[in-house]
Amino acid sequence: MRYVAAYLLAVLGGKAAPAASDVEKILSSVGIEADGEKLKKVIKELNGKDVEELIAAGEFCI
Known part of the structure; x- marks a missing residue:
């Protein structure tokens, strides 16, 4: 979960497609x-x- 949370923080910070x-x-x-x-795995899936x-679609799970 921490990887997804960090990925989301990167998106909120302005990165459209955050790198590892x-x-x-x-x-x-x-x-x-x-x-x-x-x-x-997180980067590949997202x-x-x-x-x-x-x-919005409720599909944000890995």
């Missing part, structure tokens, strides 16, 4: 070390999708 490094930066700012495999549409 964007999510890692957010997580490290609060003392969390990112698991590369989990982070890759890449190219409109986060607002996913939330």
Whole structure:
């Protein structure tokens, strides 16, 4: 869940398609070390999708 939350924060911060490094930066700012495999999965699942549409459709789950 923390990876999805960090991804959403990056989107709110203006990144239309956050990269893994964007999510890692957010997580490290609060003392969390990112698991590369989990982070890759989140990025892969959300890449190219409109986060607002996913939330509105109730499909925002990984």
